[in-house]
Amino acid sequence: MNLLKKLCLVVGLVFAFAKAESQVVINEFDANTPSTDTAEFIELKSDAPFFSLHGYVLVLFNGSSSFTTGMGRSYYALDLDSYTTDSNGLFVIGGSDVSPVADVLLLNNTIQNGTDAIALYLGNDTDWPEFTFASPSNLVQSVIYGTQANSIQNLINLLGQQPVYNEAINGNNDTESFQLKMDGTFEVKAPTPHALNDASFPSYIGLSFTTSKLELTEPDSFDVIFTLSQAPTAAFTLGFSFHNFGFNTADYTGATTFTIPAGQNSTTLSYTIVDDALDEGDESLLIDLDNNLPVGFKRLKDREELFVIDNDFQVAGYGTPLAPTYGNVSSSAPANYYNIINQLASPQLELAITTLIAEENIVRIHTYSDVTDILKEADVSPLNSNKVWLMYTEQERRVINFQTSSSSIGKWNREHIWSRSRGRFTDIEYDGLSDGMSIWTETNADSLRHGQSDAHHLRATDGPENSSRGNSDYPEYNGPISSQGSWHGDVARALFYMDLRYNNLTLVNGNPANSTIGQLGDLATLIQWHRNDPPDDFEMNRNNVVYNWQINRNPFIDLPDLVEFIYGNQVGQIFTLSEETEVLSQIVCTPNPTNNELRLAHIISPVALFIYDAYGRMVLTQELNQDTTIYHDLKSGIYLVHFKKGNQTRVEKLLVR
Known part of the structure; x- marks a missing residue:
């Protein structure tokens, strides 16, 4: 049972009829089911089969003590105008795991566990805007369920007096439902959605299907077996579809x-x-059954999910953290990006970095759902573009195996390196919506809640291992026993970034209590981790990806020496950008876009020039010793211009017309 929903053991029921003999009643309901309530449902029953529900509306009321959303206010309304009961006079509204399949699918965990109320009215859903108080006007029937005395009384005052029933009378409140009896009272029994409450056998023929495989790799074959619960007297034919985003009949x-x-x-x-x-x-392939079954047949399930593994993946030109490479991926930081921190010493150096990486009106933050998309790109495995690299367990996992339910086995999810509870990061508006790179929220150094979705300290991790880390300090948590520590430097630099990105976050020596807010340790360990595990191409690539989204960078990846000037053995000394960085930052490349010439100015020291096309092929190279004009015959398109001096590289995009 979902712990976020209110637990209840006793159910109170109240009936108020708008007319002497109702044509439609609440026949059965189950608000409390195992795990995340995917099997919750409400069943309506009409006196006659195939009865139109036009003119009825189902409303759910929140009986909590909240003065703004509870105390008998509505939280869900379903207009029933377009629906009809079946051959047994039944109609079911429910979650994704209700079997037979619900006539109207609710988002899982919609029906609250109590103390709350379910009511059937004459009217429309427009009569019941969210947070409208319950009313006896036009009421056909209502059911109040829960254990909280004050909440029950609030609902009674709005809907009328009722007897009280104990949902846990059999000790099975998670696996039993309330079912209406002929005398108008309810009893607790095993759920029977889509079946008459007093029926010994299902009053329908159930249709189900299974597949011979749940994971497929091009060009695998597989079978789908369709089964009826009893043999039909006439041939039974039905259509179905394979689909999901780009998957279609060509696949x-x-x-x-x-x-x-x-x-x-x-x-x-x-x-x-x-x-x-x-x-x-x-791809995740869905098999969906059509809904136009003959009378007397029900879908016991309506869909199955299969995974289709594409064998046409890409391999990156750099290594994994376990087999790191260096210098193959260049920083995409714009020219002069770091000029603000040049020739500064602590504490002015830290202030300048904070200004740079938390600059208001420049730096962006995205939703927590967007972070999933960011990590699919930022943490992509260099060995297979259809997989992500998991940080602590140092292994690959398929992108499609992202955790979307309470089960984390074999799944990957998003790990906050600065643990969420110890940063007191909170959700932002629309956090559940993936709205893409072009929509963002403004942020600054005081926007502490934005640490919730700051991708510079969020990494793809194995679900269970994420739970194992919890909110521990480092090295109080040091990964699984098999870990080779390829992530140590990554963690250190992410935390150095967080320490300066957000006010009220501080790295400290030692291991503060795991309940400590705003502090994380151990700083001395993190400094050593940084020294022993320098930034590699994998980390530089993710810095570039996150920069594209957030318009800020982790400076400790681009300029790893900064760590010593802020935390290490050069604190108080003046930090100076390297000669190579200075030289590269001054180069001016014009015009851009270009036709057939490229003018390169402010070359104060020898620099190597490399130009690559969109496929990564080098199309031009030249040593530059002074200001130069290069005449070229490059085809129209987008190119990457690399200026390289020593270990430093500056990259610019070039458009050729």
Whole structure:
């Protein structure tokens, strides 16, 4: 049972009828089901089969003590105008795991566990804006359930007197439902959605299906087996679809209609995934049954999810953190980006860095859902573009195996390196929405809650290992036993960034209590981790990716020597950008866009020039010793210009017309 929902053991029920004999009643409901309430449902029953529910509205009321959202205010309303009951006079509204499948699908965990109320009214959903108080006007029937005396009384005052029933009378409140009896009272029994409460056997023929495989790799074949709970007297035919975003009929071979002959219970269809040459990424394939079943048939489930592994992945030109490479990925920091910190010493140096990486009206923060998309790119495995690299466990995991439910086994999720509870990071508006790079929230050094979705300290991690770390300090947490520590420097530099990015966050020596807010340790360990595990190409690539989204960089990746001037053995000394950085920052490349010439100015020291096309192929190289004009015959397109001096590289985009 979802702990975020209010637990309840006793259910109170109240009936108020708008007319002497109601044509529609609340026949059964189950608000309290195992785990995240994916099997919760409400069942309505009409006196006659195939009865139109036009003119009815189902309303759910919050009985909590909240003065703004509870005390009998509505939190959900469903207009029933377009719906009709089935051959048994039944109609079910429920979660994704209700079986047979609900007629109207609710988002999982919609029906609150109590103390709350379910009510059926005459009217429309527009009569019940969110947070409207319950009323006896036009009320057909209401059910109040819960244990909190004050909350029950609030709902009674609004909806009328009622007897009280104990939902846990059999000790199985998670696995039983309330069912209406002929005498108008309710009893607690095993749930029977889509079946009459007093029926010994299901009053329908159930349709289900299974697949021979749940994970496929191009060009695998697989079977789908369709099964009825009893043999039909006439041939049963139904359509279905394979779909999900880009997956379509070009990606498989096989029929999308099946027939089970009269007198038989099942049939099997075979399919093959097309092995194309496109890198479409791994895909989640959904099998969806059509909803136009004949009378007397019900879908026991309506969909199945399969994973299709694309064998056309890309391999990056740099190594994993376990097999690191250096110098293959250059910083994408703009020219002069770090000039603000040049020739400064602590504490002015720290203030300048904070100004740079938290600059208001420049730096952006995105939603927590956007972070998932950022990590798919920033933490992509160099060995396979369809996988992410998991930090602590130092392994790959498929991008499509992102954790979306309470189960984390075999899944990856988002790890806050500065733990959320110890930073007191909170959600921002629309955090549940992935709205892309072009929509962002403004931020500054005082916007501490934005640490919730700052991708510079969020990493793809194994779900269970994320839980193992919890909110511990480092090295109080030092990874799983098998860890080789390839992530040590990454963690250190992420925390150095957070220390200066947000006011009220401080790195300290030692290991403060895990409940300490605003402090994290151990600083001495982090400094050593940074020295032993310098920034590699993997880390530089993710710095570039995050910069594209947030318009700020982690300076300790681009300029690792900064650590010594702020935390290490050169504190108090003046930090000077390297000669190479100075030389590269002054170069001016014009015009851009260009036609057939490129003018390079302010070259004060020898520099190597490399130009790469969009496919990463070097198309031009030249040593530059002075201001120069280069005449070229490059084709129209986008190019990357690399200026390289020593270990430093500056990269610019060049548009050729």
